Amino acid sequence: MSQKGDLFQKIEAATPALRRYARALCCGAGSAAADELVQAAIEQAAAKVRAREPSDGAAARHCAYRALTALAREKCAGLAATASPRQPAVVHALADLPYEERASLLLVALEGFSYEAAARIADTSREAFVARLMRARAALSLLDLRPSAPSDGARRAGGHLRVVK
Amino acid sequence: MTPPPSVQEADLHALVDGELSAERRRDVEDHLSRHPEDAALVEGWRRQNAALRAAFEPVARETPPLSLRNAAVRNAAPGAAPIETGAIHWGRPSGPSRSVRRLDEARESRRKRAFLSTAAALLVGAALAAATVLAFTRPPTPSGAATPVISAQSYVDRADISYRTYAPDARPVDFDADHLAELAAAQWRRVGFACAPDLSGVGLRLLGGRVAPGLKGPAGFLLYETQDSARVGLYFERAEPEKAARVAPRVDQSLTAVEWRGAGMAFVLIGPLGADAMQESAERAAGEILAPPPGEAKRR
Numbered sequence: 428m429s430q431k432g433d434l435f436q437k438i439e440a441a442t443p444a445l446r447r448y449a450r451a452l453c454c455g456a457g458s459a460a461a462d463e464l465v466q467a468a469i470e471q472a473a474a475k476v477r478a479r480e481p482s483d484g485a486a487a488r489h490c491a492y493r494a495l496t497a498l499a500r501e502k503c504a505g506l507a508a509t510a511s512p513r514q515p516a517v518v519h520a521l522a523d524l525p526y527e528e529r530a531s532l533l534l535v536a537l538e539g540f541s542y543e544a545a546a547r548i549a550d551t552s553r554e555a556f557v558a559r560l561m562r563a564r565a566a567l568s569l570l571d572l573r574p575s576a577p578s579d580g581a582r583r584a585g586g587h588l589r590v591v592k
Numbered sequence: 593m594t595p596p597p598s599v600q601e602a603d604l605h606a607l608v609d610g611e612l613s614a615e616r617r618r619d620v621e622d623h624l625s626r627h628p629e630d631a632a633l634v635e636g637w638r639r640q641n642a643a644l645r646a647a648f649e650p651v652a653r654e655t656p657p658l659s660l661r662n663a664a665v666r667n668a669a670p671g672a673a674p675i676e677t678g679a680i681h682w683g684r685p686s687g688p689s690r691s692v693r694r695l696d697e698a699r700e701s702r703r704k705r706a707f708l709s710t711a712a713a714l715l716v717g718a719a720l721a722a723a724t725v726l727a728f729t730r731p732p733t734p735s736g737a738a739t740p741v742i743s744a745q746s747y748v749d750r751a752d753i754s755y756r757t758y759a760p761d762a763r764p765v766d767f768d769a770d771h772l773a774e775l776a777a778a779q780w781r782r783v784g785f786a787c788a789p790d791l792s793g794v795g796l797r798l799l800g801g802r803v804a805p806g807l808k809g810p811a812g813f814l815l816y817e818t819q820d821s822a823r824v825g826l827y828f829e830r831a832e833p834e835k836a837a838r839v840a841p842r843v844d845q846s847l848t849a850v851e852w853r854g855a856g857m858a859f860v861l862i863g864p865l866g867a868d869a870m871q872e873s874a875e876r877a878a879g880e881i882l883a884p885p886p887g888e889a890k891r892r
Contacts, residue, residue: 442660447652451644458651458882459833459853464662466833473664515874517643532828535609537639537648542611561605564637 824863
């Protein structure tokens with residue numbers, strides 16, 4: 428029983444980070460929507476804890492992120508139009524990414540998960556996950572740093588590298 | 593000695609994300625020193641990471657809203673107990689036996705008569721009280737303007753009542769701008785939240801604030817003043833998070849209200865300015881309220 432209490436606490440402790448991840452997934456579209464997602468994700472993770480699925484604090488945390496990623500997929504999919512103009516450029520670029528790529532980038536760059544853990548959270552294989560991450564970063568470089576050079580879109584520096592799909 | 597495997601794009605990402613073994617990392621860093629265009633790629637991705645973190649780090653430093661505190665444990669409580677203890681099952685109390693029931697019926701009829709006379713007395717009293725309440729809540733008819741019947745069913749309605757009550761007053765606030773600490777203390781105590789956003793950037797000077805009646809409990813009410821001595825109120829009360837429309841209805845001919853939710857509260861900015869000015873002020877206020885505490889870098 429005390430182990431469950433510990434796991435609940437671990438999920439609680441992840442709340443600020445979950446809120447950050449949710450807000451970023453929704454591209455800053457507003458704290459209310461993001462917080463609703465976090466609440467639903469926490470409830471699902473708590474249900475898993477009660478069903479004795481996660482074995483330790485890290486697994487409990489992953490449950491919460493997994494639930495949040497799945498829930499946000501429906502909610503945040505079509506958000507590009509609603510990112511307010513007062514958001515920084517990177518948020519707009521984020522909003523233009525397909526959902527899976529956005530989530531992959533955020534799990535690694537913002538939340539600091541390893542590729543292995545992030546792939547499990549995103550419910551996919553490590554190879555597929557890394558491919559999404561690479562596409563996300565490529566798209567972000569095009570959108571952010573070189574908006575006025577469309578010809579660069581077809582080419583990436585380092586042509587001698589083999590791009591692993 | 594076999595040469596190390598060639599460095600591929602996936603390796604560059606792995607370098608940025610700390611996924612390489614120490615030996616492989618040395619290979620990749622060596623490669624970067626010889627291929628500046630790849631080094632530029634890596635540098636670009638690191639800058640993306642930094643931009644993402646800068647944009648969203650403030651969220652992680654906020655205190656989570658009340659709706660999320662103990663969210664995990666709260667859901668555990670109802671379902672957990674019977675399974676955990678397993679020993680005692682608290683069922684419904686069973687009905688009384690027949691002989692006891694007869695006695696109960698006798699008592700019941702006596703009780704019923706007493707109850708009816710009490711009820712009658714109470715009803716008369718309630719009717720009187722209701723009539724009094726109605727008489728007092730109908731707002732006094734201002735000269736010339738139509739009297740709106742305000743049935744307070746929303747935070748906007750409550751904000752409207754507070755605005756009409758306090759804004760026209762020569763001394764509209766309990767705590768003026770020199771006593772913001774006491775205002776904050778009172779609001780924390782009564783409302784469960786305090787804020788005093790600086791809206792000087794949109795031409796609103798904070799006059800001060802008070803605790804006001806809210807929809808379901810005490811609410812905070814701040815008053816600001818423009819250069820033209822128009823007054824704008826900021827009302828806030830604890831509320832469930834909800835997708836409330838951000839652009840608000842005009843409350844009547846002369847007032848505009850903008851409602852939003854955040855940090856476990858509902859906020860209403862209400863005043864006589866135009867819709868655009870009110871919207872901009874509301875966004876400014878929302879940003880101030882949800883922003884990290886002063887002293888840390890603000891990024892908007």
